[in-house]
Amino acid sequence: MAFLALIRKARVSLNRESSDIPPGSLPNPGSVEKELTMKILQVVHGFLPQFRGGTELYLLGLVRELRRLGHDVEIVTGTTHVADEPKIDRFIHDGFPVHKIVLSGSYLEHWTRSLCPDASALFRDVVKSVRPDIVHIQHWYRLSRDLAEQATRLDVPVVCTLHDLWTSCPRIFRIRDESFCERPLGSENCLSCVPRFPWMDDPMTAREIDLFRDDFVQELALARRIIVPSEAHGELVRSVLPVDEARIHVLPHGTITGLGSESRPPLASAKKAPRENDRRRPIRLGMWGHLFHMKGAHLLLEAMGEIRRKDRFEIHIWGEVIEPAYKERLEELSQGLNVHWHGAYQPPDLAKTPLDVAVIPSLCAESFSFVLDEAFALGLPAIVSDRGALAERIGNAGAVFEAESSKSLSAVLIDLIRRPDQIAAWREAIPELVGMDWHAREMGRIYEKVVREGAPLEGPGNELLERRLGHLARRQRESEALMFGYLGHIKREQGRGDHYEGVVKEMIAKEIRMGAEKARAEDKARDLEAQLRTLREEVRSRSAELKTMDDALKTMDKELKSMDRDLKSMDRELKARESRIEERERLLETLGLEVEWLREVLLLIEDDEPRLPPVHAPIPETSVHVPGLGPMEEVRSMDEALSRGFLKTLRGLREGRRFLTDHLAEKDRVVVRLAEMVEEMRRAFTAILGSEERFDEIEGAEEAVRDVDVPVLGTLGEARRVNLDLAREALTHVAQLRRSLEAAESEVLLLRARSQTESEPDAETETEAESGTETETEAETAAETAEPTPDPAGAEGSPKAAEDV
Template identity: 40%
Template sequence: MKILQMVHGFPPEFIAGTETYCEAVSRRLLERGHECLVLAGSWRSAPQATLETVDKDGLLVTRYLPLEGRPRYWTEEYDPEAEVLVRHLLADVRPDLVHLHHWLYLTNNLAAICTDLGIPVVVTLHDVWASCPRIHRVHREGLFCREPLLTAPCLHCVERTQWQTDREVDAALALRQQMVEAELSLASALIVPSEAHRSLLLDLLELPKDRLIVLPHGSSQTIIAQERRKEPSAFPNRPLQIGHWGYFLDHKGTHLLLEALHRLDDPSAVQVHLIGTALEQVYGERLRDLARGLSVQFHGAYQPADLQAFDLDLAVFPSITSESYSFTIDEALRLGLPVLVSDRGALSERIGKAGLTFRAEDAEDLARRLQGILDAPEVLEAMCRDIRPDTLLSMEAHVTRLEKIYEDAVRGSPPRLKASTPYVKLLAHAKQQTQERDAALSAVHADLARAKQVMQELEKGISVLRAREALLESRGAELDAEARRYRESLETILASRSWKLTAPIRWIRHPIRALLGKVRKAAT
């Protein structure tokens, strides 16, 4: 069978759970005799939208590079240039089936394109993107959102440009959901990797209960499963060694672990190993600020096999978002490590008795759990006894079950693409958006015209004031000249001989005037 995997990113450019899983599945399919190719999105761009194909160790990987400067907002998830190139690729490759892992960084109508060309599509829903333009359902304030689409506060939570009105954003949200619903309806099968993820998506997307197939991801073999320690851990005769690895992101809750350490009775009783990198500089700086005064080591980038070199007692994964599976849980169990996780999503479902949970988003409750282990070290040993890495589904078994889903999709009747989906809706939205932009532009022009008229009136007033100012300056100059003449005349008089000769007369006039005044007063 010829299978094309579609995913938002691919190693080595993107190295996270979905991307790593996609590569592992693709390589196992090749080993089993299938012809498998990959179409992936990219962070890179090009002067002209294009497809770039490379041979990655025997696996052909084609990346879509969008036009330079093209916005990556959620309102721009449909990419007409990507559609043209994807159609050309599908026509050249002619796959028997497409396995769609994500629409992000490609275009949001991939299932519609495949259906239009008569190619069946199997979709794996790795996250909650289908119900959230912010991808992870984490509010701007950092809190998880479980609200169904009808009541979710998306209008005031999604990113928007300074020009977008509430009405426009609301229309864009409605269109997005219609597009997502159309895409999901066109899938021959919808796969989710855990019961917890199935339950969450059923609530959020209002899907029929039998629409989602639960197929756990195949466990990676990059870490050889270790037997339970024959020698007990050096803890509690040393600080509790905690490991946390992966990409450090706000929705992964790395900061909650450090906040919890500050709440312990004795933070020095714990040493934390942060293995990985922060994708955002601001978040990395936040973690380093929180780590001050604590025993925390930042180890930087790693490969999964590197984890075996760390002497750890406990793995902690305090995710805020709802994880659909978590390969880090696989890795911890293969390392023989008990785990402490948030009680949200697949994490608590997957650990069984090999770990403990705390209330998601609650650093205080996480601290309580850690303090409990510090106070009763035997709890750690009890969890270690219940670690069963042999219960993890192997990638071989996973692909065997995946092949059956592929075969059923190829043999089945493919869904039909409705004429109005998605193009008429896209055009209608674009038309409405254009009309609203035109109306807004007309209003701006009207405001500019009024402002121009006011400016002209102000300029006239300024001209009148300037004329008056010039007149006053002229009159002031005349008065200054007249004052100078008076001063000069006075100076001439004061310097004259007659003025000096009459000085005695002027001196005696004051007593005479005073005497005359007394005489007049006596006469009356």
């Protein structure tokens, strides 16, 4: 053993002397405890500025701290860029030399291309040119899965960090059928799961899987230290790969929350920041990162859909959804929920939205989770799944639910509704984050120990190399067999082509023979085309004529339809006019009976015993409107009222006349008596006085007799005035009755004239209707403006006669 140690030290010394690192940076054999300054070659699958993920930012923070500690660091990175020929592009980023290995070809990220001889050769060239003291492999993806072997063959010790499960799963994250897979890597477990090309059969795929496993088993065996960021990740690696537990070293990542987010508050101030403590407002949940299916965003939305009081939560989600089907699923699950989609983001954006709790519902086994670091840096407790490092790191700073179970997550959320005060207790339990400076110092100590140990003396065996060569040879043979199969197919197709060539030649000869016939046929075709054009012109002409005739027929059809509508309208009008004629005939009959009745009324009024005759004209069922006078019912009611009033007045006049006759007779008797008395008095006074003056006094006494009171009527003058008033009132009623009779007779004449002209042509009907209307208007005007005319034949209707009475 001592001899091996001396050989190793000598090899390290020789490496240092042949490198460009200044002397004294490596320890001499007598100062093993002195801290080393080393040249370190970091290897990663992608680096800034092309990639900016968690691993890339972690590596940037680590190399910065290593540089601050005095170490010389260079970086080898993979890329998705391709070139015509494999090459190395060199550039400087943040002061660090970067060697980017650019490959050629396609499907470079496919797991079957993870063993890439071109990448291995280019990596070996970089190691030879840089001459590092140690190689730290952060990832093999996009490079080759024999990097540790290549460095060991160049006598450079290797350290590797397992950021994920790429070394134990061709699908990287061990997600199978949307669930986490814990089966050991091997063809017996992975044959039906791994992606394959169409030409890969089961035996070829099985050999690829087993070779993939054995290559990484050797890589981890050649690494002097296997660094994992959590105990949970180390246990998972040991369960799926045969790894020496003694070489697994747990070293938590240094935080990267300060990278690119200088405005973010430190953890202590974030925990002490004032928080709203309003139990009435919703609890604000936050989730961010790469929104793949394995990150479990759908699980949060499903759990929220199972909660009855959905309004008690407000969800904020940052990140982009790459897969269209998964995006559609998330949009469907978010219906009816209070979800805010913020899209692409930068780390400082998270501090702009107030949150209460972070949710990390990952389906895969997280090796560390920088998202949890970001939540702690923001002073947020977290609800996490119980898979991987999340449950290990959360402690009392949050809650844990069963991975892949929406019911378990909904139970945690329901408990949060019932006991929202536990958020404050969770916040107080948030641990301090591991600083990148401490992490880099610990990593430097690991480097120093590994450098002192040196690369393994045994080195990689040839068995695996022979298997690779055998696999490549077999794959070459299978490819050649496929190629020969394709060549045979091509030859068969070529023979078939020769046969077709003879057929084609015969067809060409036949075509030549048919040339003349074709020319003749073309001439005939041209003649036929000319005839066809003539026929087409004739057809177009006939079509135009047919169209004209069709338009004329359509016009005639429209006219017939219009005439039919007019006939129907005229038929309806004729029926309406017949109905009006019948109605007016009934009205004429009714008015004739009414006129007869009024005439009888006038005749009976002149009798000594005035009375109303019986009504001979029944009122029609339908109310008839008499122009100028109103409805028939009102005309008859008015006539009856006037007749009754006139009869009442006439009876009063006749009673007064009888009384006046009797009174006048009595008056005559009184006058005669008075005359006799006057005569007697005249004679007496004449005899006594014998003078004319005395006689005049007696004559004055005779004038005084005229004021004698008449019984019931008062004085003779008052009785006369009463008689005159009664006579005038009676004459007024008679005049009104005569006007009504004249108006009724005029209307009867007008209706008879209209009924006679209904059946005449429309133009004559309209003219006569207009003249009838003018006649009616003149009759109404004359009836309204006519003054009462006393009847000269009746002495009782004359004011002079009444005055004489």
